[in-house]
Amino acid sequence: MDKPSHLSVVVDLSPSQWHLCGQSSNSHPLPLSAFLSQLLAFLNAHIACNDENTLSVYGALPGKSILLYSSATAVPEEFTGPADPNTYRPFEVLDSTMMNSISDRVEALTDLEQEPPIGLVGALTKSLCYINRMSNASSTSTAAGGVQGPVVLPDPRILVVSVSPDESSSYIPIMNSIFSAQKLKVTIDVCKLYGPESVFLQQAAHLTGGSYIYLERPDALLQYLTMAFLPPPAVRQLLSVPTQDKVDFRAACFCHKNIVDIGFVCSVCLSIFCQPVPVCSTCRTKFPIKTLQRLNASKPAAPAPRTPAPTPPATSLPRSQSIGTPRSSMGNGLVAPSPSRNGTSLPPR
Known part of the structure; x- marks a missing residue:
């Protein structure tokens, strides 16, 4: 050293x-x-x-x-006094x-x-x-002392x-x-x-x-x-x-200050939002309506909560019949925006 x-x-x-x-x-x-x-x-x-x-x-x-x-x-x-030896x-x-x-x-x-x-x-x-x-x-x-070099x-x-x-x-x-x-x-x-x-x-x-x-x-x-x-x-x-x-590399959104896995980035000032906004709160850029609609449609749909079926009394069903687990409702099949390296998704040009 x-x-x-x-x-x-x-x-x-x-x-x-x-x-x-x-x-x-x-x-x-x-x-x-x-x-x-x-x-x-x-x-x-x-x-x-x-x-x-x-x-x-x-x-x-x-x-x-x-x-x-x-x-x-x-x-x-x-x-400042005498030092301890x-x-x-x-x-x-x-x-x-x-x-x-x-x-x-x-x-x-x-x-x-x-x-x-x-x-x-x-x-x-x-x-x-x-x-x-x-x-x-x-x-x-260094400059005042006249020393040359880096x-x-x-x-x-x-x-x-x-x-x-x-x-x-x-x-x-x-x-x-x-x-x-x-x-x-x-x-x-x-x-x-x-x-x-x-x-x-x-x-x-x-x-x-x-x-x-x-x-x-x-x-x-x-x-x-x-x-x-x-x-x-x-x-x-x-x-x-x-x-x-x-x-x-996850970031925090500028609107709610929450750490997000998938976000939407303003193409002008690179501000991050957890959901599409019509006007950027940082640079006040207005986004087209069609772009907002496309971004809202690309958001991943949350799966419907699984509702357990009520269990009837044992005497009301024959022994050969069983109760099946209800199938949960699926999403709408929309594709979520692909996250970038820092965990946010870039808006379409």
């Missing part, structure tokens, strides 16, 4: 999900305290790999996102700053009947802005540690973040600890060249982090990093 590397970590701090993840009823429970201790060990390992490595940690809380630690900020005053100063600053920030933010959370959606999009956007600002600062300092920037990447399920309403902001990461050449890695598979984070890791790993043993988190996410993208080309077996 000769080149310096920048790592931005987005930590999911949903209280309800961490309560479920740490329950003893799980086969391999992982409480929040054990998670933080293993995460701090991984962050310290990243700092120890190279003196020039930089780090930023963002916390995704219910309804908001905050910066927990940044290596670019000044050292707090309580760490048995403690490495960068490790002490990182551990104390993160734990104090998390404890203050968690204690400030009020008891609500319904927990707001997790601020994952805000934390992801802030980490991208941090990387962009750091890259521009490096370019400016600008050598830290190898930026983002690691998302998630325990919450997907929010359908955050599909568009997450896709915008993915496109921004592609433009900045930022790799997004995802470590899924608990809950169902994340469709949106799978796409983020796949489109940016990162790794998506769903942990079968959350209690062995430190081993996964060290072996899969500690090496920077430049070194991973020489290693056998776990990859995704399959990627779910």
Whole structure:
């Protein structure tokens, strides 16, 4: 690891999900305290790999996102005194700053009947802005110093540690973040600890060249982090990093924010709808009546529910007669539109 590397970590701090993840009823429970201790060990390992490595940690809380630690900020005053000879100063600053920030933010959370959606999009956007600002600062300092040749920037990447399920309403902001990461050449890695598979984070890791790993043993988190996410993208080309077996390319419709298997795409702005609409709600494009009729006719017909036949008394039927299962009504035989790669169907030209 000769080149310096920048790592931005987005930590999911949903209280309800961490309560479920740490329950003893799980086969391999992982409480929040054990998670933080293993995460701090991984962050310290990243700092120890190279003196020039930089780090930023963002916390995704219910309804908001905050910066927990940044290596670019000044050292707090309580760490300016004599150093402990048995403690490495960068490790002490990182551990104390993160734990104090998390404890203050968690204690400030009020008891609500319904927990707001997790601020994952805000934390992801802030980490991208941090990387962009750091890259521009490096370019400016290099140009001011009169150094000729290409600008050598830290190898930026983002690691998302998630325990919450997907929010359908955050599909568009997450896709915008993915496109921004592609433009900045930022790799997004995802470590899924608990809950169902994340469709949106799978796409983020796949489109940016990162790794998506769903942990079968959350209690062995430190081993996964060290072996899969500690090496920077430049070194991973020489290693056998776990990859995704399959990627779910389903999208969320723009009208109801639901994840759909088959959708209808506007031919002008590429907005996705779960059913044909006369006017696109995004670009206000009006579609011909004949096109709408053809799209409505191509929708797959839902099969009629199977109605079980009432069972008569045993004395009302002879022994040689049996009750057959009624045949369910079939659909109208119309062909459904073929889904494209991302799970949506394109409208006819």
